[in-house]
Amino acid sequence: MKPIAVVGAGAAGSMIVAELLRRPASSRTGIVWFRGRQHVGRGVAYATSADEHLLNVRSAGLGLHADAPGEFRESVQDHDRRVRASDFLPRRLYGEYLQASVQRSLDHAAARGHAIELIDAEARSLRQESDALVVEDDGGRRHEVAQAVLAVGALPPRTLACVQDDAWRSGRYRSDPWHLPEDLAPPKELLVLGSGLTAVDVILSAAARWPDARMTVLSRHGVLPAQHNDEPAAPSLRQAYLHEALLDTPRVRAWVGHVREALRSEPGVDWRALVDGLRAATPALWASLDATERGRFLRHVRWAWEISRHRMPPATARQIAALRESGRLRLIAGQAEHVSGNGPLTVYWRPRSRRRPERLEVDLAVQATGLDTDVRNTDHALVRQLVDEKYLAADPLGLGVRARENCQVVRPDGTPWPGVHVLGSLLRAEQWECTGLPEIRAGAQRIAAALRVPPPARLLGIVGGHIAQTS
Numbered sequence: 001m002k003p004i005a006v007v008g009a010g011a012a013g014s015m016i017v018a019e020l021l022r023r024p025a026s027s028r029t030g031i032v033w034f035r036g037r038q039h040v041g042r043g044v045a046y047a048t049s050a051d052e053h054l055l056n057v058r059s060a061g062l063g064l065h066a067d068a069p070g071e072f073r074e075s076v077q078d079h080d081r082r083v084r085a086s087d088f089l090p091r092r093l094y095g096e097y098l099q100a101s102v103q104r105s106l107d108h109a110a111a112r113g114h115a116i117e118l119i120d121a122e123a124r125s126l127r128q129e130s131d132a133l134v135v136e137d138d139g140g141r142r143h144e145v146a147q148a149v150l151a152v153g154a155l156p157p158r159t160l161a162c163v164q165d166d167a168w169r170s171g172r173y174r175s176d177p178w179h180l181p182e183d184l185a186p187p188k189e190l191l192v193l194g195s196g197l198t199a200v201d202v203i204l205s206a207a208a209r210w211p212d213a214r215m216t217v218l219s220r221h222g223v224l225p226a227q228h229n230d231e232p233a234a235p236s237l238r239q240a241y242l243h244e245a246l247l248d249t250p251r252v253r254a255w256v257g258h259v260r261e262a263l264r265s266e267p268g269v270d271w272r273a274l275v276d277g278l279r280a281a282t283p284a285l286w287a288s289l290d291a292t293e294r295g296r297f298l299r300h301v302r303w304a305w306e307i308s309r310h311r312m313p314p315a316t317a318r319q320i321a322a323l324r325e326s327g328r329l330r331l332i333a334g335q336a337e338h339v340s341g342n343g344p345l346t347v348y349w350r351p352r353s354r355r356r357p358e359r360l361e362v363d364l365a366v367q368a369t370g371l372d373t374d375v376r377n378t379d380h381a382l383v384r385q386l387v388d389e390k391y392l393a394a395d396p397l398g399l400g401v402r403a404r405e406n407c408q409v410v411r412p413d414g415t416p417w418p419g420v421h422v423l424g425s426l427l428r429a430e431q432w433e434c435t436g437l438p439e440i441r442a443g444a445q446r447i448a449a450a451l452r453v454p455p456p457a458r459l460l461g462i463v464g465g466h467i468a469q470t471s
């Protein structure tokens, strides 16, 4: 039987491969892993080498496998005994941990009879051809597989529509906040569009890289993410009651009322505990909303959810506060309407609740508006092909693709695509919260359980540290 294709080698791709390789030796799983040209396990989040880029969750519970949740923390403690479960560690350490763990899994795999083919190229297309799936990589090679997992992360950022060609061509408007060129002239005035955790990363990097730059952050509400407490808050006693109330009334306005009531009726409870307590119930709650209510959630509540749910570690919040106090960083609430120019950029933006636009002049603008999951209009070659050829059904709200509870892809005609699963950001339409490590890990487990077990196509051995075909 043909192998399983795994497309993408960020955290999600790594977790699915590691999960598949845990199968008993008798299953002799065959995997073709399309890793692109990036370091395994890193993806966008963990490729950073900056120590100021911290995990936004505590180090406890981030192990590669759900049955060894403390493994990451323990691996860091091996080098530094002072590390505590409640610490927020640099993301680079998590990347190192993932990379080393996956390499260990791969090293054990061949000996245990699993067959892995590592492809250092991107998957360009995936098609159903009679009884096989065929993946074509960007070198033009065809790979026949029985099943496939799409773990491609978020889509490449798209430049905001208000950005004019001259601004884009000038190189002073950067729509990809993760890959700012090394040779950018130091800006005196920097504009960051967006104010979520991505913007926080940009601010911290810019503050270190350009000590003379003044920074303006522009977003609709002009609010940065809330801050984690130094220690986790005690759980709410009314959490179960709140879940039930929310599920019973799947309407956004009612939900806001229930949350307010829960906070009122339990004086002293930390709101963070209530928000964190909703994590496990989020997919069910999201599934209970119809399309109209989802639209309402996106328009009115999303920003509040994002800043409450995706919080800054305390150390990060202190750095941001210091920048604001020193006058180097300011926040403004409104919307960019027009960005033009090829020297300094001229930005017209409309302050929140006002009609008249205001004008800003900046040397550099960085778009940090969050992860794009709208597959309807993307440059991602594989996703584009899958949508155009009607293998993937786009969510009408632009939140990703349709899938079943076990992450199996649902086609535009409503039928599941046999053997094809999706993991990570593109599941936003189905699960809402789908990018956090615990959610990805749980998804990897579900998918591994759902995939049939193919025997190996051929026996492989280890060559030059990688597992490769021997015959």
Ligand SMILES: Cc1cc2nc3c(=O)[nH]c(=O)nc-3n(C[C@H](O)[C@H](O)[C@H](O)COP(=O)(O)OP(=O)(O)OC[C@H]3O[C@@H](n4cnc5c(N)ncnc54)[C@H](O)[C@@H]3O)c2cc1C
Pocket (backbone or CB within 6 Å): 007, 008, 009, 010, 011, 012, 013, 034, 035, 036, 038, 042, 043, 044, 045, 046, 054, 055, 056, 057, 091, 121, 122, 123, 124, 151, 152, 153, 154, 198, 201, 382, 423, 424, 425, 435, 436, 437, 438
């Ligand atoms: C800056 C940042 C910080 C974060 N911090 C945290 C955190 O602290 N805690 C937490 O729980 N979550 C965090 N997240 C959420 C994060 O999304 C997940 O933790 C995780 O990294 C997502 O992994 P992924 O594999 O789905 O996507 P990605 O990391 O984007 O990896 C996808 C990979 O697939 C590759 N790829 C794409 N298309 C193809 C193709 N056709 N063929 C081959 N390869 C392809 C891409 O190049 C990429 O390497 C953070 C996210 C970001 C962006």
